[in-house]
Amino acid sequence: MKRDRRRSEPPRTPGVLDLREGAATAAHDLSTSLWRSWCDAAAVTLARVHRGAPPKRCVLCLDGREDLGTSLVWATPNDRTKRSHANTTDATEMGAYAVATLAVHAIDGWRVIARTPTESGADLWMVGKNEPPDAQIRLEVSGIAKGTGASGVAALRTRLNQKVAQIRRGKSAEPGIAAVVGFELVRVLVSEVTIR
Numbered sequence: 001m002k003r004d005r006r007r008s009e010p011p012r013t014p015g016v017l018d019l020r021e022g023a024a025t026a027a028h029d030l031s032t033s034l035w036r037s038w039c040d041a042a043a044v045t046l047a048r049v050h051r052g053a054p055p056k057r058c059v060l061c062l063d064g065r066e067d068l069g070t071s072l073v074w075a076t077p078n079d080r081t082k083r084s085h086a087n088t089t090d091a092t093e094m095g096a097y098a099v100a101t102l103a104v105h106a107i108d109g110w111r112v113i114a115r116t117p118t119e120s121g122a123d124l125w126m127v128g129k130n131e132p133p134d135a136q137i138r139l140e141v142s143g144i145a146k147g148t149g150a151s152g153v154a155a156l157r158t159r160l161n162q163k164v165a166q167i168r169r170g171k172s173a174e175p176g177i178a179a180v181v182g183f184e185l186v187r188v189l190v191s192e193v194t195i196r
Helices: 032-049 079-084 088-108 149-169
Strands: 016-018 057-062 070-073 111-115 124-127 137-144 176-182 187-193
Touching (some): 016 088, 032 088, 057 070, 057 088, 070 088, 088 111, 088 124, 088 137, 149 176, 149 187
Parallel strands (some): 016 070, 057 187
Antiparallel strands (some): 176 187
8 A cells, every 4th residue: 555544534433343143244255164263262261261141341542542432342242252262362362353443444444355474463464444455455463352441551552563663663664553452451552653
């Protein structure tokens, strides 16, 4: 993508980030099986850190701005789904892909279209609404399962800074977006990264 993604108009107003099966989403153009696996991993991670009813409020922040206001919903995973995502490290990573994909789509209409190659500096390729595939940019994602309060927010900010640096170090020249998901906090921090 040749242009700077920073714009003068405000981001879209996010609504519901819906991880449930059957939820219609224009946030990606990935295989149904991969998307379902990511959503299942997110639900397992969320159920693990929130032992009761899922919180509906999700704090979604773009480049340090105030909370853009949204909610996060997921289905309660059954035992089979929990066993399938019993590796907590993998479940957190895969679950973060799903939540981040929905978050960047809610903020600015981005649509994830593919995984990136190794050493690109990011995890996923995405394109803007009504833009050609060659206008793709990178999305680097990370997830932190546990952490609350000020220390949890500080850990998210530190991880976001690391992910911004990773995009800049990558071998791809395209600009990108870094997104860090805090599952226990139910918070997503997002930052646009311009490559000079």
